[in-house]
Amino acid sequence: MDRYNAEGYPDPTAAEALENIMREEKAKNYKPxxxxxxxxxxxxxxxxxxxxxxxxxxxxxxxxxxxxxxxxxxxxxxxxxxxxxxxxxxxxxxxxxxxxxxxxxxxxxxxxxxxxxxxxxxxxxxxxxxxxxxxxxxx
Structure with missing residues (x-):
């Protein structure tokens, strides 16, 4: 996950939001x-x-x-x-x-x-x- 914006500055908020979306998607398809x-x-x-x-x-x-x-x-x-x-x-x-x-x-x-x-x-x-x-x- 890229934690930098287009200008190269750190953008932890957007990266965290995308990680949360990916985690939720994974949880939907999770099989123990x-x-x-x-x-x-x-x-x-x-x-x-x-x-x-x-x-x-x-x-x-x-x-x-x-x-x-x-x-x-x-x-x-x-x-x-x-x-x-x-x-x-x-x-x-x-x-x-x-x-x-x-x-x-x-x-x-x-x-x-x-x-x-x-x-x-x-x-x-x-x-x-x-x-x-x-x-x-x-x-």
């Missing part, structure tokens, strides 16, 4: 980033299908969702402890960049609990949903 927290291990095929449903639900709610357990198992071996640790770390980095954590289902795995703890520690809002995508109180 949400981190999808749901089980992965166990019945992996079922859990991945459910995670896809949760991702679609979050999109329909007007968010930008991120589900690390749909991404990283494609390139990392969850059966290898070092690669699993790396995938969990990657997820935690993304969690810090999200606006909210959405937890799905009644069962809370160790990985999910770690994500919930991290969100709590960093005061990231946490919302809980049933497996049917109905918002519920903390499980």
């Amino acid at each position: 980033c949400v981190f999808i927290c749901s089980p992965f291990a166990g019945d992996i095929e079922k859990n991945l299908n459910k995670a896809r449903e949760y991702l679609k639900f979050a999109v329909k709610q007007g968010t930008i969702p991120f589900a690390p357990h749909l991404l990283y198992p494609q390139v990392l071996d969850d059966g290898d402890p070092e690669q699993r640790k790396l995938g969990l770390y990657f997820g935690m980095v993304w969690l810090r960049k999200c606006d909210e954590l959405w937890v799905f289902g009644r069962y809370i795995s160790k990985g999910m609990q770690a994500e919930i703890n991290k969100a709590s520690k960093h005061r990231i809002p946490i919302r809980y949903f049933s497996e049917n995508c109905e918002e519920v109180q903390k499980l």
